[in-house]
Amino acid sequence: MALQESTGLDVYQTYFEPTTYLGYYKMGQNPVGDDVLQFSLKHYNATFKPGGLRGKLLIDIGSGPTIYQLLSACESFEEIIATDYTDKNRLELEKWLKKMPGAFDWSPVVKYVCELEGDRDKWAEKEERLRRTVRRVLKCDVGKERPLEPAVLPLADCLLSSLCLESACGTLEAFRDALRHLRPLLRPRGHLVLTGSFDCTFYMVGDSRFTVLPLKEKVLREVLQESGFTIERLEKAQRGPETVLEKCSDYTGLFFLVAQKND
Template structure:
């Protein structure tokens, strides 16, 4: 499903099915998906654990219908705002936050994060803390100069964004522009936490194939420098050779922490 910059939002609004996408996050069903998710969760834990990043406001850019990326951060920030472009994703997220019937069961993932934190048994408390901390679920379009308009928010202490840039940006130029747009949402010297896959050209959501922007390490680091960020940490891992998953063709995983200059 190839698309031009002007049509990306329309393609997602019309074709992205959150319940099908959530299959990627069912632990124990596919070793490659598990490996990717474990990689992200371990680094979120290391980034937000005691002594790590903390503050008042964290904004999650392109949340999709998922919460895994917020499970460690909710211990370190007073308020979290989740965002996504599509109506269906925001509704699916609200379904979990409000404990509505048919919400996705995140408990295996929450238990894994609690295990990383040293207390697997506190998973129900973790879920409740996250529900209290996520105050709003807003519409977001990173291709726009003001991604969250018409909402007006104070500058965030931290932005996180997982698996969003490669999905939302059709060109490298659009990706650079998106990073500039995100920078405007951060306070000076605030942090940007990015994660995703390297060199992904497509991924499947159910029977729908979505094009992705193949990001390479060199481009990503240069683009962040050019758009006013200083890289503080970069973690990466190769896609495991064993196991198979034809739903996506990423070659590796990355997790990075950058700080807005000035």
């Protein structure tokens, strides 16, 4: 297959192959995937542990075909709604949720999270808890004023998004618009939890090259403030040295932030 450079949401529908992308999340087999997982899972655990963020409804924006970002949150929220733009990603999520043949094996990642929580042996119990807690998988388009239309949902206590917005938004203006579109989904004083990358311009999924909006910390802080959020915590990490020779992406670091809606 010839190298395909992909931009915009429609090319995700056409070219994004979830089963290929999931290769990043085979723990111990992909340095870049391990870099992302170890950073983000540690901070999800700290954010959603007892005494942390909790509530009735969490909406995951741009879930992709992954569930790692929800493994800690499912202990703290009564209901989770997963969302994604592409049909293939939503089908891949449903495959795992319904234990269908060919579903990705998340058990090494689940065991890692359970170890962070203090009991690695509870991994099967956690998988079942997550399956019970994710009630729906919906289409989402952050470029629309109403991203989840036609679905009508109660206001969320928490919006979560991992490695999504900088991939879905080709310009800084589109990034601002996406946050403006998402904000009404959140209750007053509700929380936004974002995980993403710094300075990334592309990542590879097989032979397809997907462009990314490169973000700087200063710009990220400014856009969130302009969008009506107050950052409560921003964690950063430089790209792991073991990933330097990996040419599948050019990110320089990762961020994890928790922000509160101002009203």
